[in-house]
Amino acid sequence: MSGEKKRYKATIAGKSYTIVGSRPTEHLQLVAETVDEQINQIKSLTDNLELDKMAVLTAVNAVSDQLEMQIEMEKMRQKITELETKLAKFEEG
Template sequence: MSKGKIRYKTTIAGRPYTIIGARPEEHMRSVSKMVNEQMQQIESLSKGLDPERRAVLVAVNAVSDQIEMQIKLEDMQKRVEELEKKLEKDQEMKTSDN
């Protein structure tokens, strides 16, 4: 195992897993809990789906959320750049007025 990585043991959808990563245990616990909750939610909405199909739907939801957050992040970064340029321009105008 690489330096800084920890092994976190958890149960998701009734099966044991060991997650290896560099994130704090609290983060891993939150991720595990969220995945487990999503697996249970999908199971309650779609009776008869096997665990593999439920896991694929959880992964699809996670990637969809990730893409949505990436778009929001890019929009926010663009807005910050616009505001920085406006601020810079306003400061230049103030110094030229003096």
């Protein structure tokens, strides 16, 4: 039942949040831990940056990583298509 919403209580940057989602609890926990780690990394690199600004920087980093992964995935799809074409030509000949 992947459509069923789950609630997960998390502590991120010392504050409590309830995350609601249809993913498994383990996934929600990993997301919360990753966000907390990234905010703590940003906090360690900056002086007196407010939590909302750290959250925005964390979001910017996450979107940047996501876009890089999408680019890599598209490159892999293109490579797979090329290899499938070569394989089909090899099997024909």
